[in-house]
Amino acid sequence: MALLSNKNKEVLTSPLSRNNPVIVQMLGVCSALAVTSKLEPSIVMGLSVTAVMAFANVIISLLRNTIPNRIRIIVQLVVVAALVTIVSEVLKAFAYDVNKQLSVFVGLIITNCILMGRLEAFALGNGPWESFLDGIGNGLGYGIILVIVGFFRELFGSGTLLGIQVVPQAFYDLGYVNNGLMILPPMALIVVAAIIWVHRSRNKELLEEN
Amino acid sequence: MNRDSNVYTIIYASVMVLLVAVVLAFTSQSLRSFQKQNEDNDKRQQILRSIHVDVKADAAEAQYNELIKEAFLVNAQGQKVEGDAFAADPVKSFAENLYPVFVANVDGQTKYIMALYGAGLWGPLWGYLSLDDDRNTVYGADFSHAGETPGLGAEITTKSFSAPFAGKKLFMNNEYKSIAVVKPGKSAAGQDYVDGISGGTITSQGVDQMIYNSLKGYVPFLTSNNQ
Numbered sequence: 001m002a003l004l005s006n007k008n009k010e011v012l013t014s015p016l017s018r019n020n021p022v023i024v025q026m027l028g029v030c031s032a033l034a035v036t037s038k039l040e041p042s043i044v045m046g047l048s049v050t051a052v053m054a055f056a057n058v059i060i061s062l063l064r065n066t067i068p069n070r071i072r073i074i075v076q077l078v079v080v081a082a083l084v085t086i087v088s089e090v091l092k093a094f095a096y097d098v099n100k101q102l103s104v105f106v107g108l109i110i111t112n113c114i115l116m117g118r119l120e121a122f123a124l125g126n127g128p129w130e131s132f133l134d135g136i137g138n139g140l141g142y143g144i145i146l147v148i149v150g151f152f153r154e155l156f157g158s159g160t161l162l163g164i165q166v167v168p169q170a171f172y173d174l175g176y177v178n179n180g181l182m183i184l185p186p187m188a189l190i191v192v193a194a195i196i197w198v199h200r201s202r203n204k205e206l207l208e209e210n
Numbered sequence: 211m212n213r214d215s216n217v218y219t220i221i222y223a224s225v226m227v228l229l230v231a232v233v234l235a236f237t238s239q240s241l242r243s244f245q246k247q248n249e250d251n252d253k254r255q256q257i258l259r260s261i262h263v264d265v266k267a268d269a270a271e272a273q274y275n276e277l278i279k280e281a282f283l284v285n286a287q288g289q290k291v292e293g294d295a296f297a298a299d300p301v302k303s304f305a306e307n308l309y310p311v312f313v314a315n316v317d318g319q320t321k322y323i324m325a326l327y328g329a330g331l332w333g334p335l336w337g338y339l340s341l342d343d344d345r346n347t348v349y350g351a352d353f354s355h356a357g358e359t360p361g362l363g364a365e366i367t368t369k370s371f372s373a374p375f376a377g378k379k380l381f382m383n384n385e386y387k388s389i390a391v392v393k394p395g396k397s398a399a400g401q402d403y404v405d406g407i408s409g410g411t412i413t414s415q416g417v418d419q420m421i422y423n424s425l426k427g428y429v430p431f432l433t434s435n436n437q
Contacts, residue, residue: 068219075226082230086237093244096252096267104357184361 012133015141018203021114022145023196028114031105032146033188039162041101042150044091046143052083052109053118054135060123061131067124076119077110084109114142149191157182253296259352260338261314261321278323280313288430300327300336300424309427314340321349324428328420331412333357335366335420339375345432348389351375353417363413371407378402386429391418 004012021027028049035045059079060067067075088106091099099106109115118138123131154160156179159167167176181187200206212218254270258277265273281295286307293303295310303310304327312323320343328335333356340349351372358364365371378389379402387401391414394405406414425432 066213066222068213068222070214071219071223074223078226078230082234085234089237089241089245092248093241096245096248 008130008133011130012137015134015137016144017141017199018206020141020145020199021117021138022142023192023199024206025114025117027117028112028142029192031108031112032142032149032192033185035102035105036146036149036188036191037153037157037183038101039147039150039154041098042146043143044095044098045102045105046139046146048087048091048106049109049112049114049142050136050139052080052087053115053139054132055083056080056115057118057123057131057135058128060119061126061128064124072124073116073120076116080115080119081110114138145192145195148195149188152191153182153187157187250296256352256354257312257323257338260323260340260350261316262350263316277314277316278312279315282311282313283308284311284428284431285309286427286430288432288434298325300325301334304424304427307427309431311428311431312338316349319343322432324425326353326420326424328416328423330355330358330366330416331363331410332359335413335416337417337420339421339425341380341432346379346381348375348378348380355413358413359410362407363410365407365410366413366417371404374404378404380425380432384433386426388418388422388425391415391421 015021018024022029022032031045036042056076056079060076063075084107087109088099091102091106118134122134126134151161154162155166159165159172159178167178179187248267251267251270254274255265255267258265258270258273261277263273263277282290283293283295283298283303285291291308293308295312298308298310300310310325314321314323321340322343322345323338323340326335326337326339335353335355335358337351337353339351341347342349353366353372355364355366358366375389380386380388382401390398390401390403391406392398392403393411393414394408397403406417
């Protein structure tokens with residue numbers, strides 16, 4: 001079996017665009033709104049979810065023939081909760097400031113519907129390698145949207161990127177003002193909506209008929 | 211093996227929980243020293259911010275050791291007692307009537323830094339307040355919180371909230387009055403005051419109470435002239 005057969009490539013890449021968990025399946029929008037006021041936490045959050053999702057998918061996939069059917073959701077939750085706790089501890093040890101900014105949202109990865117969705121829909125029925133790719137794909141699909149939203153919100157809201165000033169002082173001298181609204185949650189929703197608009201107009205097959 | 215039998219389910223769940231517990235305990239133990247260091251540096255940064263020194267986390271320890279000349283606990287009578295002021299958790303030490311004091315030397319002048327602890331709207335508040343060597347005039351202040359509302363109560367961590375504390379006086383006519391945090395536009399009779407946060411009323415009141423209650427314990431130390 002080729003490690004990256006066509007089917008596996010599809011598993012890895014389709015969540016990045018045509019099957020994106022956030023802008024097509026509308027999962028995980030809550031945390032996408034909450035942590036994206038700056039670019040750095042968006043990146044860390046995207047990576048954290050990717051790591052948790054990949055490993056949870058692999059573990060559940062390895063266990064899939066042993067898990068008692070009646071407690072399978074509980075088993076999934078325990079695995080996810082354990083991984084999230086580990087990620088949270090690692091962030092506390094090596095990325096303390098980012099961890100403070102993300103605060104409760106690291107813990108809330110447990111409730112991210114993308115995770116349970118992928119475990120139920122994919123890992124329970126597929127082998128570990130495919131599940132790993134599926135987890136990476138969906139995690140990155142989620143992370144990409146977070147990074148795009150975080151990029152625009154930090155750029156227009158604070159005039160910085162990753163904390164470095166990018167809007168030149170000359171602009172401010174000419175009367176340019178940072179848009180404080182970009183920092184607030186409603187603008188995250190609007191930026192996500194704008195991404196969906198652009199995405200759908202480029203992928204006509206995703207348009208719903210009405 | 212029947213995967214739907216009760217015995218299998220119970221054993222499966224028990225083994226899983228035990229395994230997870232072991233893994234988590236191991237992770238927590240092995241990362242503990244790194245986390246402790248981060249927390250300590252965070253605390254040093256907070257203490258330094260109260261004397262207007264803003265440093266990155268990795269430089270905090272060196273800067274702290276350079277500026278903070280002395281750290282000790284004082285008791286309810288204002289006398290120095292043995293103890294590690296830096297490691298002291300204000301919640302516990304206040305309950306035992308022990309109050310951490312950090313003595314800093316800024317450009318040749320002595321500043322006294324005191325710990326604050328109180329409650330906000332959603333959780334604990336804490337901070338540090340520094341005084342000039344008259345032990346009355348505020349030199350600087352820094353506030354932190356566990357979970358106040360972003361954009362409202364959480365604004366107490368900003369400089370625009372803490373900066374106006376500088377120059378305010380704790381004592382009026384040798385009587386302890388504390389510093390009031392009032393609604394913007396209002397004033398407080400007979401004591402110095404600063405503006406609270408619009409929309410963060412309960413957090414602002416929490417800061418007001420925190421300063422009053424925390425510093426009350428320091429009064430004997432502040433009014434005593436002996437070192």
